[in-house]
Amino acid sequence: xILDDLVAxxxxxxxxxxVGLHLPRTQAAVLEALDGLPLEITVGAGLSSVVAVxxxxxxxxxxxxxxxxxxxxxxxxxxxxxSGEPFAATTGTMHACGHDLHVAGLVGAARLLSARKSELAGxxxxxxxxxxxxxxxxxxxxxxxxxxAAGAAVDAAFGIHVTGLYNxxxxxxxxxxxxxxxxxxxxxxxxxxxxxxxxxxxxxPVTVAAEIVMALQSYTTRRINVFDxxxxxxxxLHAGTASNVIPSTARxxxxxxxxxxxxxxxxxxxxxxxxxxxxxxHGCTADVSFQPEYPVTVNDPDMWDHAKxxxxxxxxxxxxxxxxxxxxGAEDFSYVLERVPGCFIQLGARPDDVPAEDxxxxxxxxxxxxxxxxxxxxAALAELAVVALTKLAVSLP
Numbered sequence: 001x002i003l004d005d006l007v008a009x010x011x012x013x014x015x016x017x018x019v020g021l022h023l024p025r026t027q028a029a030v031l032e033a034l035d036g037l038p039l040e041i042t043v044g045a046g047l048s049s050v051v052a053v054x055x056x057x058x059x060x061x062x063x064x065x066x067x068x069x070x071x072x073x074x075x076x077x078x079x080x081x082x083s084g085e086p087f088a089a090t091t092g093t094m095h096a097c098g099h100d101l102h103v104a105g106l107v108g109a110a111r112l113l114s115a116r117k118s119e120l121a122g123x124x125x126x127x128x129x130x131x132x133x134x135x136x137x138x139x140x141x142x143x144x145x146x147x148x149a150a151g152a153a154v155d156a157a158f159g160i161h162v163t164g165l166y167n168x169x170x171x172x173x174x175x176x177x178x179x180x181x182x183x184x185x186x187x188x189x190x191x192x193x194x195x196x197x198x199x200x201x202x203x204x205p206v207t208v209a210a211e212i213v214m215a216l217q218s219y220t221t222r223r224i225n226v227f228d229x230x231x232x233x234x235x236x237l238h239a240g241t242a243s244n245v246i247p248s249t250a251r252x253x254x255x256x257x258x259x260x261x262x263x264x265x266x267x268x269x270x271x272x273x274x275x276x277x278x279x280x281x282h283g284c285t286a287d288v289s290f291q292p293e294y295p296v297t298v299n300d301p302d303m304w305d306h307a308k309x310x311x312x313x314x315x316x317x318x319x320x321x322x323x324x325x326x327x328x329g330a331e332d333f334s335y336v337l338e339r340v341p342g343c344f345i346q347l348g349a350r351p352d353d354v355p356a357e358d359x360x361x362x363x364x365x366x367x368x369x370x371x372x373x374x375x376x377x378x379a380a381l382a383e384l385a386v387v388a389l390t391k392l393a394v395s396l397p
Contacts, residue, residue: 002108006374009033010104014085017076017093017100021047021131021140026074026103030128033107037114039126042149048074049141050128053150054113056120056389065122066392067150068385069157069340071333072106073099073132082365097362098162098349098369101377103128105160108378113385121393123150124385127336136293138332147339155392156303157342158384159333160377164359164367166321166348169376171311173345174323175304179297180231180257181264182330187212187275188287193248202246206239208282209250213237215278216254216271223270224263231257231328257328259296268292297334300341303388307343310387311380329362347380349373 009029018026027048034041039052056065081094089095110126127146131137147154166172189209194202216232224230232254239250256271258264272288279286312320333344349369350359360367 002111002378003372003375006104006108006378007371009107010100010371010374011087013100013103014095015087015089017089017091017095019076019078019093019133021135021137023048023074023130026130030074030103030107034110037110038117039110039114044141044144046144047137047140048130049137049144049146051141051146051149052110052126052128054110054117054120054124054126055150056117056122056124064152066155066389067123067125067152068388068392069125069127069147069154069336069342070106070109070381070385071127071129071157071159071336072102073129073137074103075099075130075133075137077133077363079363079365083368084366085368094365096364096367097133099132101162101349101369101371101374102160104371104374105377105381108374109381109385112378112382116382116386119386120389122389124389125149125154132332136332138335142335142339147336154340156388157336157340158303158307158381158388159344160347160381161331161344162349162369162373162377163346163362164350164354164369165361166346166350167356168348168350168352168370169315169373170319170321170348171307171315171345171380172321172323172348173299173304173307173343174326175299175301177259177296177326178299178344179331179334180259180326180328181292181296181334182294183256183258183264183267183290183292185232185254185256185271186289186291187252189250189279190285190287191246191248191250191283194246196244196246199246203283204246205250205284206247208279208284209237209239209252211282212275212278213252215274219271219274228260228263230263230267256290257330259326264292294330294332295334295338297331297344298337299343300337303341303343306388306391307345307384310384314380314383315376347373347377
């Protein structure tokens, strides 16, 4: 059965996660899984991507037809796995975000659609992408031509991302901004080091860095429109080498999540100014960089309606949930959706033995995903493509 094959592929990939843009072992597993299908396959020049094109011919038509892109990301995270799974990784890296399921689900969609080639009113591009967790693989794949891989521009794009927070088999998304954009704030505070017993003879950058951390949180409550939310999380704070030494520098790195270009532009100007002002007030200086990474993931309203109708017809309306608000996680599939109308959807994969109130989020060392959802994931991607191609073939000139 195809589900058994997909589960085996997922678990094989899960045991050997790779991080970043270069995933040779994962890429080889994908190529092996696609072998024998009627696909035109290319691999990335600057990253371990795989692009496969399926050319459909509906009722003998020889026209080019529209093109739909389906995406699955492939990379893991630098996390020591503590899930207890019998196929858990032991390498200090982990598929804690479910990308192993994304790979297997997209392979499943490729198999299903290859068997239905005669029903396709156009082409399907399968985008196997590394680097989603950083430094970002979608943009390099776009630059290498994934959106034109079929010989014409992609007309619609879909991706499905598993989550351990929702009930198994539940499809979740919304129209408009669905996932936040992410930027990184890097700060190095420069003071003057000295002996811990006499701080007045030094300029302590540690207390200044601590004040900056709190100032960033105050800023979000007083300078940001509450109807256009921003999340600033300081995830790194580094200073000092001994308890009795005042260091000369302190460093912090923050993740900045936004939902609009307006808030991004405001933060890019005001956060460096805020940091510099706090440092100057205490006799320090600060090196500050504000670097946008992933833009906001925006679902096309028509494509979300298409997804709701298609998935509801397949699995029942109770299996499709329209989330009222965006989530503040970020995704570089946003680069595709900036260029192509499409939709990014979550799929619940919480195991039955994990209570909802205790479910760990993605990126947790203990998170587990129920890979029985792979059949639904593969079929959903395939049907989204089939129906979209049929609609696009009618609407396109």
